[in-house]
Structures are given as C-alpha cells and as structure tokens.
Amino acid sequence: MRLFWSVAFLSVATLGCEVLVPDNDDNNGSFPDAGADVDAEVDADDFVPPEPVEARVRAADAMPQVRVEAGSFDMGREGAGDEMPVRSVTISAAFWMDRHEVTVGQWQSCVDGGGCDAGLAGTWAELGSCNWKSEFGTEVPMNCVGSIGAEAYCTHVGGELPTEAQWEYAARGTDGRGWAWGDDAPDCRTTVWSNPGECDKSGSDVVEARVRDTSPWGVRDMGGNVREWVQDSYLADAYEMLPATDPVYLEESTHRVHRGGYFGDRNIDNLRATFRHRSFPDTRQPQQGFRCIGGQP
Ligand SMILES: [Ca+2]
Numbered sequence: 001m002r003l004f005w006s007v008a009f010l011s012v013a014t015l016g017c018e019v020l021v022p023d024n025d026d027n028n029g030s031f032p033d034a035g036a037d038v039d040a041e042v043d044a045d046d047f048v049p050p051e052p053v054e055a056r057v058r059a060a061d062a063m064p065q066v067r068v069e070a071g072s073f074d075m076g077r078e079g080a081g082d083e084m085p086v087r088s089v090t091i092s093a094a095f096w097m098d099r100h101e102v103t104v105g106q107w108q109s110c111v112d113g114g115g116c117d118a119g120l121a122g123t124w125a126e127l128g129s130c131n132w133k134s135e136f137g138t139e140v141p142m143n144c145v146g147s148i149g150a151e152a153y154c155t156h157v158g159g160e161l162p163t164e165a166q167w168e169y170a171a172r173g174t175d176g177r178g179w180a181w182g183d184d185a186p187d188c189r190t191t192v193w194s195n196p197g198e199c200d201k202s203g204s205d206v207v208e209a210r211v212r213d214t215s216p217w218g219v220r221d222m223g224g225n226v227r228e229w230v231q232d233s234y235l236a237d238a239y240e241m242l243p244a245t246d247p248v249y250l251e252e253s254t255h256r257v258h259r260g261g262y263f264g265d266r267n268i269d270n271l272r273a274t275f276r277h278r279s280f281p282d283t284r285q286p287q288q289g290f291r292c293i294g295g296q297p
Contacts, residue, residue: 049211052218056096058295060157061106064099065295066218068166073174075165075239077274082236089165090245097162097170098291100207100220101228102153104131105138107145115156120149122284129203129264129286139206141221141289146282147229147256150290159294163248164232164276166293167259171223171273173216178272180215180222185268191224193265201263203286215273223271224261226289232257234278255279262287 052066070093076086110116121132122144130144142153147161154160162170171180181190188199191213204225213223222228233253235241242249255278261271264287269275279285 047212049214049220050216050218052099055099055218056297058096058098058157058159059297060295061102061109063102063106063157063292063295065096065297066099067094068097068170068217068219069094071169071174073169073172074176075168075274077178077272080269080274082276083239083274085239087239087244089169089247091166091169092246095162095166095293096295097166097217097219097293098159099218101141101226101289101291102150103138103207104134104136104140104142107132107142107153108138110153110156113156116149116152120152120284121145122286127284127286130284131204136203137206141204141207141226143204143226143286143289144284145288145290146284147258147290148282150229153290154292154294157292157295159292161229161231161290162293163246164230164238164257164259165247167222167228167230168273170217170219171215171260175216177216178274179268180219180273181212186223186271191221191261191271192263193224193261193271194263196266204263204289222260222273224265225263227258227260227262227277227287229256229258229288229290233281234276256281258288258290 054067056065058065070091072088072090074086075089077083078086107116111118122130123133124130127144131140132144151161177183188195189212191210192205194200208220214220215222232249233251234255234257235249238249258277265271
C-alpha cells in the first residue's frame with residue numbers, strides 16, 4: 001500500500017493534477033500486485049439471474065438498461081455508523097438504470113463525440129490498474145475518472161448519475177437484503193472482489209462477468225468490479241437530515257459518495273448495498289467507475 005501511494009502521489013505531483021486522497025475504506029489503494037488481470041470469467045453454469053421488469057437499450061451509447069419501479073424501501077443498516085438510522089425511503093418515480101458500469105469503449109465514444117474530456121481520466125502510467133488506454137480492451141469498466149468526468153458522460157448520453165437513494169434501491173430492492181444478490185456472504189463466483197486467499201484481484205474484470213451479482217431489479221455489478229459515483233455529496237447524518245421522499249444532498253462538500261465494492265475489496269462489508277464510500281469529488285482512483293440513469297431508447 002505504501003509503495004502504491006508513494007507512486008501515486010509522485011505521479012500526481014509530477015503532473016500537477018489534483019491531490020489524491022485515500023477514501024474512507026480500510027483497504028483502499030491496496031492492490032495485490034502491479035498488474036490488472038482481466039480474465040473474463042463469465043459464469044457458464046446454470047445460474048439464472050433475476051429478470052428485469054422491463055428492459056431497453058439507450059440509443060446514445062447502446063447501454064442496456066432495466067426499469068426500476070417507483071416504491072419504498074428501508075434504506076441503511078442497523079449498527080453501521082453513517083448508514084443509520086434505518087428509515088423508510090420513497091422513490092417517487094420509476095427510472096431506467098444502466099444494467100452495467102459504463103465501459104472504456106463507451107467512454108471512448110463520448111470522447112470522440114466531444115462530450116468527455118480524456119484528460120479527466122487517469123491512465124495506467126499515472127495511477128496503475130486504470131483501464132483507460134490500457135491493454136484490456138473496451139468491455140472493462142471506465143475507472144480512474146472523477147465525479148466531474150462521470151457527470152459529463154451521463155449528460156452526454158442524455159441521463160444523469162443516480163442519487164444515493166436511487167442507487168441503493170436499485171441494488172437491493174425492497175426486501176432488506178444485505179447485498180445485491182441477497183444475504184449470503186460472497187465467494188469468488190459471486191462478484192469481482194478479492195476474497196482473501198481465493199481470488200485476489202489486481203484489476204477489474206469485464207462488465208457483467210459475474211451474473212450472480214444481479215440485483216432484484218436485474219441490475220448487474222452493484223456488489224463489485226468498480227465502485228460507482230452518485231449525485232450526492234457526502235453528509236454523515238444524511239439519514240437523519242434529508243427528507244424521506246427522493247432524498248439527495250447536493251450542497252458543496254469536501255467529499256462525494258460512491259457506492260458498491262471494487263475488485264480490490266477484501267472486506268465483505270465494503271460490498272454491501274448499504275455501504276457509503278466517500279472521496280474528494282475530483283479524485284481519480286482505480287476503485288471508482290460509474291453508471292447513469294435515464295436517456296432515451
Ligand atoms: Ca460496481
């Protein structure tokens with residue numbers, strides 16, 4: 001970890017970019033080795049993931065989307081710091097959620113179309129384990145991009161980032177489950193993460209590589225692969241302060257929320273649908289990618 005951050009800080013200092021800071025996780029920035037290992041371990045057994053209520057494809061970037069209906073759910077987790085108090089939250093309108101994380105290929109199209117600034121994305125040479133300009137193809141998630149770049153992408157395709165509440169609702173539905181796939185602790189087949197001693201991951205996998213990581217609404221990769229920026233700035237007591245219907249916190253803040261686990265996570269709690277990660281808004285880290293909601297089919 002020390003070596004990684006030394007390299008990261010040196011690289012950023014050399015380039016004159018924003019200062020990277022670790023996020024709030026106990027294992028952030030700690031990668032098992034120096035290389036990515038995109039292995040396309042797409043499950044080929046007879047597991048059948050939940051079917052979406054309705055599906056479509058967004059025209060702007062050929063992103064598959066699933067419909068998440070309006071409804072109410074218990075947001076948060078008992079005994080878990082800033083995930084309390086658990087309360088009933090209402091999402092007042094249905095929305096279309098991207099089925100997987102935005103990929104490098106989709107980001108490239110956005111750059112080519114003038115909607116995204118390639119300079120907003122970190123590269124392998126700068127940060128390590130970044131997929132942009134890497135050898136790992138176009139189907140891996142776009143990571144090492146700050147929330148500003150993520151927002152630019154979503155705007156370009158006619159959508160927006162999900163709110164923190166929309167993200168959690170899309171990840172766990174209404175039954176109070178702990179993770180997107182249910183209440184069973186994950187193993188290496190469940191999602192892209194680093195189960196100690198079993199599947200240490202030094203890079204992301206292609207999107208939708210683990211079909212078990214499918215939410216009740218049919219959304220993929222909410223448990224792992226890369227974390228995902230949302231609209232909300234970080235507010236520790238958000239669950240006490242914000243309204244119970246369509247909550248979102250957009251005030252200026254030093255930190256912004258990103259959700260879900262990532263390939264290097266070794267703690268199953270970090271993969272929970274309720275866990276609230278946070279970083280500086282412009283921080284570019286290998287952990288962080290994004291997906292959007294909305295746009296037109
Ligand atoms: Ca994810």
